[in-house]
Amino acid sequence: MAFFCAGEALSNTFNKWKVQAKQHLWESIGITLEKSGSDSCKRWGYVRDYYIRRRGKPGSGSSGFAAKKRSG
Secondary structure, three states, rough: HHHHHHHHHHHHHHHHHHHHOOOOOOHHHHHOOOOOOHHHHHHHHHHHHHHHHHOOOOOOOOOHHHHHHHHH
């Protein structure tokens, strides 16, 4: 039982380190872009979400170059 508690504490320490490391990286990116770290992180989230939404939408298939080439 004591081992589980020690592992849990180690996991919490590692998670805190990951969060701090990510915050530090975003602050560095923000300095480069002359923005705050949180603004840079938010903007990246918007860009990533937009790309994922656009990538996930297939075209209708009837208005593409291949459809025009076949019909005429």
